[in-house]
Amino acid sequence: MRRIIACLLASLLVVPARAESVLRVAMTAGDIPIVIGQADQGYEGFRFVSYNLYDSLVAWDLASADRASGIVPGLALSWTPDPADSTRWILKLRAGVHWHDGTDFTADDVLWNFGRLMDPAAPQFNAGQFADAKTRLPDYKAIEKIDDHTVAIITKGPNAMLPYQLAFLLMVSPAQYNKVGSWEAFAKAPVGTGPYRFDRLVPRERLELVANTDYWNKARIPHQDRLVLYPMPEATTRAAALLSGQVNWIEAPAPDTIDKLRGSGFQIVTNAYPHIWSYELSFQENSPFRDIRVRRAANLAVDRAGLKELLGGMMIESYGNVTRDHPWYGKPSFEIKFDPDAARALMKQAGYDKQHPAKVKIAISTAGSGQMQPLPMNEFVQQNLNDVGFDVSFDVMDWNALIDLMRGTAIGPVARRNADVAMNFSRNTQDPFGAICRFIQTSQFGSSGSNWGGFSDPEIDRVCDAATHEFDPEKQSALFARAHAMMVDQAVMVWIAHDVNPRALSPKLHGFIQAKNWFQDLTPVSVDP
Amino acid sequence: MLRAAGLRLLAVIPIVLGVTMICFVLMFVAPGDPIQTLLPDNASPEVIALLRHHYGLDRPLPVQYLVWLGHLLQGDLGTSIGTGRPVAGELGAAIGNTAIIAIGAAIIGFSIGIGCGLLAGVHRGGWIDRIASAFALCGLSVPQYWLGIVLVILFSVTLNWLPAMGMGPRGLSWHWQELRNLVMPIATLSLIPAGIVTRITRDRVAELLRQDFVRTLRAQGLAGHAILRHVLKNAAPPILAVMGLQLGYLFGGSILVETVFNWPGVGFLMSNAILRRDQPMLQGTILVLALGFVFLNLLVDLLQSGIDPRMRRG
Numbered sequence: 001m002r003r004i005i006a007c008l009l010a011s012l013l014v015v016p017a018r019a020e021s022v023l024r025v026a027m028t029a030g031d032i033p034i035v036i037g038q039a040d041q042g043y044e045g046f047r048f049v050s051y052n053l054y055d056s057l058v059a060w061d062l063a064s065a066d067r068a069s070g071i072v073p074g075l076a077l078s079w080t081p082d083p084a085d086s087t088r089w090i091l092k093l094r095a096g097v098h099w100h101d102g103t104d105f106t107a108d109d110v111l112w113n114f115g116r117l118m119d120p121a122a123p124q125f126n127a128g129q130f131a132d133a134k135t136r137l138p139d140y141k142a143i144e145k146i147d148d149h150t151v152a153i154i155t156k157g158p159n160a161m162l163p164y165q166l167a168f169l170l171m172v173s174p175a176q177y178n179k180v181g182s183w184e185a186f187a188k189a190p191v192g193t194g195p196y197r198f199d200r201l202v203p204r205e206r207l208e209l210v211a212n213t214d215y216w217n218k219a220r221i222p223h224q225d226r227l228v229l230y231p232m233p234e235a236t237t238r239a240a241a242l243l244s245g246q247v248n249w250i251e252a253p254a255p256d257t258i259d260k261l262r263g264s265g266f267q268i269v270t271n272a273y274p275h276i277w278s279y280e281l282s283f284q285e286n287s288p289f290r291d292i293r294v295r296r297a298a299n300l301a302v303d304r305a306g307l308k309e310l311l312g313g314m315m316i317e318s319y320g321n322v323t324r325d326h327p328w329y330g331k332p333s334f335e336i337k338f339d340p341d342a343a344r345a346l347m348k349q350a351g352y353d354k355q356h357p358a359k360v361k362i363a364i365s366t367a368g369s370g371q372m373q374p375l376p377m378n379e380f381v382q383q384n385l386n387d388v389g390f391d392v393s394f395d396v397m398d399w400n401a402l403i404d405l406m407r408g409t410a411i412g413p414v415a416r417r418n419a420d421v422a423m424n425f426s427r428n429t430q431d432p433f434g435a436i437c438r439f440i441q442t443s444q445f446g447s448s449g450s451n452w453g454g455f456s457d458p459e460i461d462r463v464c465d466a467a468t469h470e471f472d473p474e475k476q477s478a479l480f481a482r483a484h485a486m487m488v489d490q491a492v493m494v495w496i497a498h499d500v501n502p503r504a505l506s507p508k509l510h511g512f513i514q515a516k517n518w519f520q521d522l523t524p525v526s527v528d529p
Numbered sequence: 530m531l532r533a534a535g536l537r538l539l540a541v542i543p544i545v546l547g548v549t550m551i552c553f554v555l556m557f558v559a560p561g562d563p564i565q566t567l568l569p570d571n572a573s574p575e576v577i578a579l580l581r582h583h584y585g586l587d588r589p590l591p592v593q594y595l596v597w598l599g600h601l602l603q604g605d606l607g608t609s610i611g612t613g614r615p616v617a618g619e620l621g622a623a624i625g626n627t628a629i630i631a632i633g634a635a636i637i638g639f640s641i642g643i644g645c646g647l648l649a650g651v652h653r654g655g656w657i658d659r660i661a662s663a664f665a666l667c668g669l670s671v672p673q674y675w676l677g678i679v680l681v682i683l684f685s686v687t688l689n690w691l692p693a694m695g696m697g698p699r700g701l702s703w704h705w706q707e708l709r710n711l712v713m714p715i716a717t718l719s720l721i722p723a724g725i726v727t728r729i730t731r732d733r734v735a736e737l738l739r740q741d742f743v744r745t746l747r748a749q750g751l752a753g754h755a756i757l758r759h760v761l762k763n764a765a766p767p768i769l770a771v772m773g774l775q776l777g778y779l780f781g782g783s784i785l786v787e788t789v790f791n792w793p794g795v796g797f798l799m800s801n802a803i804l805r806r807d808q809p810m811l812q813g814t815i816l817v818l819a820l821g822f823v824f825l826n827l828l829v830d831l832l833q834s835g836i837d838p839r840m841r842r843g
Contacts, residue, residue, distance in 0.1 A: 030801040030804065030805075031801055034612065034613060040567055127579065128580070128613065131568055131572065131576050131577075131579065131580045132567070132569065134576050135569045138573060183613070184614070202793070203619055203793070204623070204793035204797060204798065205696065205791075206695075230694075230695065230791070232791050233788065234789060234791070236678055236681075237791050240678075240685055240694065241791070244685035244686050245689070246695070398804075400560065400561030400562075400565055400804065400805070401559075403565040403566065403570070404561040404562075405560075406570060407565065407570075407572075407577075425570075427570065438571060
């Protein structure tokens with residue numbers, strides 16, 4: 001009898017084993033992104049690998065779906081320009097942070113990481129990582145340790161954009177690198193400070209991460225036990241994998257599958273994010289877009305609402321590099337809207353009509369990162385433009401070839417040979433300089449900038465210079481807004497769409513907040529059994 | 530025969546050199562390079578130049594090719610620019626994955642093809658022939674990509690019997706849980722070889738059954754299986770040749786089938802390498818595939834010679 005009672009009591013005390021909760025994500029990438037810090041595969045690599053395994057000194061604010069996503073403290077608690085030297089920023093580092101291997105995060109680790117990213121003479125230097133980091137932080141000069149939890153970063157000139165640039169640089173564990181001895185070995189057992197720890201990588205198939213329950217930011221300890229990332233470039237395969245329950249999260253479902261997914265109970269989440277899908281225009285001699293009337297007419301000719309309908313609602317109508325409710329939009333006097341009559345009138349003034357159209361050739365790609373649905377979208381806009389006095393033809397190429405044309409600028413050999421006077425190249429507008437001034441400053445024309453067509457306006461240059469040298473965040477934001485308003489008034493681009501970054505989630509997932517950012521926080525997502 | 534095999538092996542050298550050289554030049558002619566996809570859109574010319582120098586892409590094309598050949602002779606296929614991992618390891622794993630479905634598809638496709646072709650050839654003009662010929666036509670005409678998607682919609686999405694993609698969490702094992710991942714890729718891949726082998730077998734069998742030596746065999750009192758054995762032996766060389774080529778294609782990996790089923794094989798690897806202009810990865814893959822084709826053809830030739838004495842004499 002006593003034994004029976006003991007057994008009954010024991011059975012009451014046994015806690016049932018909890019099944020591991022797994023977030024399974026189908027990415028659009030064709031392979032697992034590089035796992036040693038700075039990821040490849042575009043921002044998707046940063047979104048799913050870099051920011052989950054590692055932390056940056058300055059982090060993106062991913063906590064809200066409503067406000068524009070800015071920057072917040074990451075491994076650095078604060079960053080302030082040195083009052084005595086405008087080329088020197090002082091960063092206070094967070095205490096009590098541990099690497100996944102248990103060692104402490106200190107200022108020495110930050111210096112070691114800058115050696116890895118910026119110093120070709122450092123033994124831990126990695127050329128691939130350098131190439132990415134140097135592009136993010138082009139005017140880095142040196143780094144100094146002030147104490148165990150304070151560093152100073154010195155730039156070649158005054159650089160008010162440094163905090164945004166630091167948000168792209170990931171810190172990896174020096175102890176782990178010294179232990180394994182090479183970056184190839186490090187890639188097999190990467191160690192960071194991020195909210196997930198590395199568990200397993202099968203090339204081209206899966207990357208498995210597990211929750212870091214000792215994460216320094218207690219609010220961001222993952223609500224799932226395991227995160228599995230699958231590279232799955234084919235949209236139909238991603239949708240089938242979700243519908244059959246093999247994954248519970250897919251990136252970029254094809255527009256024609258969205259109704260089916262929604263009808264089957266899946267959550268379709270979208271939000272504005274820093275992305276533009278536009279035509280960047282040439283300002284060279286062979287381009288009709290040198291005439292502001294032609295540029296404004298093109299902006300007035302595009303039926304953005306119709307295009308949105310074509311995409312099943314999966315876009316935001318674009319009237320500038322950022323959305324109209326964004327603090328950097330400003331107050332332009334030129335109101336962009338769908339007004340084909342006004343467009344025709346402007347074209348007439350410029351000397352063009354249906355009988356004598358403005359012939360323009362636009363370079364487009366068949367697919368590519370951020371390019372949305374390039375072929376039907378471009379054909380739609382082509383009809384709009386042809387209706388008001390353009391004769392649009394396309395120079396269609398693959399994504400890699402379009403990157404080549406983009407880097408070469410409007411006066412490069414590819415654009416010259418093909419007589420392209422515009423290109424459809426989707427861009428990120430993540431930070432204020434990257435959103436606005438890199439497209440319009442005269443100094444940004446050339447292979448190192450993003451002013452593809454060679455636009456030049458001394459007044460805009462002056463405002464952009466002031467913005468990039470303004471250390472007061474509010475004044476800086478106002479200057480960027482002014483530059484953006486001037487950009488819209490000049491109709492520097494033909495603005496068409498912002499992507500809404502659609503993703504489809506299983507009804508068993510809860511807690512995801514889609515921030516207005518290229519990067520997203522996966523840690524609050526819980527998975528029902 | 531050994532001498533012929535030796536000569537064929539020697540012929541591999543110019544074939545491999547030619548194939549890899551053409552691949553090298555084509556990659557150079559194609560717009561863009563691997564560095565483009567590695568860097569953000571505002572990378573400076575200095576950074577691009579540094580990375581191009583790091584990977585040796587700033588050297589003249591013949592020098593790049595000779596350096597690659599030099600490493601190859603030391604057994605080094607190089608490192609992928611896209612992933613930073615050694616090409617040999619990546620390629621080895623991908624070939625292993627493709628081999629799993631290629632061998633499965635070959636066994637099923639060839640068995641169905643020989644069976645259907647035999648029946649159709651024997652019953653030439655009858656309803657069995659018409660059904661088998663229609664099947665062969667479907668096998669040749671139905672796009673694998675479309676068939677793969679239809680199978681996924683039916684068996685994964687609607688019935689939820691089979692997984693839609695991948696190899697399963699534990700890789701290949703003898704558990705049904707993992708073996709289920711093989712069913713649809715193998716079924717899709719086997720359709721073309723089944724169709725082609727059905728056609729060639731049917732034609733050869735039907736033609737041989739009308740020949741004098743079969744009449745002679747019948748006159749000698751042989752019938753049924755005994756005659757078919759003779760017919761099959763005579764029909765084997767061209768069927769083997771076709772099967773060898775098909776096996777080569779299967780091992781080459783189907784970009785479309787591997788993409789639809791997210792199967793991490795050679796086709797998937799090559800498609801990524803092309804899109805990223807990952808020259809070391811593409812060169813390594815093309816080299817191994819070219820060698821594979823040459824050796825498979827050699828094997829088929831040797832088999833044909835073993836079966837048909839006329840070929841030995843030739």
